[in-house]
Amino acid sequence: MSFNNIKIELKEMKSRWVEISLQSYEESGSVHLPTLKKDIDTLEKMGSQLSSVLEISFLHKFLKMVREIQERNTKLQENCKNAMYWIEKYRQASPKEQKNSQVLGPMLREASGKFNETFDEIQPRILEVIDFLLQEMAEKNNVVAKTLTQEVQPPIIVGNQPQIIRDREMIREIVKIRCRYCHQLYDESNDHCPNCGGR
Helix, strand or coil, X not given: CCHHHHHHHHHHHHHHHHHHHHCCCCCXXXXXXXXXXXXXXXXXXXXXXXXCCCCHHHHHHHXXXXXXXXXXXXXXXXXXXXXXXXXXXXXXXXXXXXXXXXXXXXXXXXXXXHHHHHHHHHHHHHHHHHHHHHHHHHHCHHHHHHHHHCCCCCCEEECCEEECCCCCCCCCCCCEEECCCCCCEEECCCCXXXXXXXX
């Protein structure tokens, strides 16, 4: 993936999560769990792809932030299962049981509250990680762009053996000396003047 593609994907991801953060719980929540998992995996891959051009200290901090989101996502998945369990229990209960139960209502509210609370923690963290990576990429723009877009010259096959042709620049210094008889210049490597034969 090229540098520009990573940047475009990050910006799309950011606008998706800004939009999700503006939605109500009825619209978001468990609906966005697959998106969350996919985006966490994508962020981790981007970190790997940029590892050759970004500083170690930045990568360490970035991957730590991604791992924290992964841990919160694990907690979110557990809270989602718990909330779904109590939603199902509530749906299976009769209207009378739903109204009179001392357990169903409070447990459902508590489970839903924990899910929403964890989801609320993750949303700003995702945006923070995206901004963190975008900012670092902007600072390293030239280096990253050059490194990710460098073309490797394909090997040329000669017979059975592939040979890689490398460009080399050789600088040779040629020293010329002036003949003291005819005043013409000649190479220092010659032992006499090619013009008059003087030494």
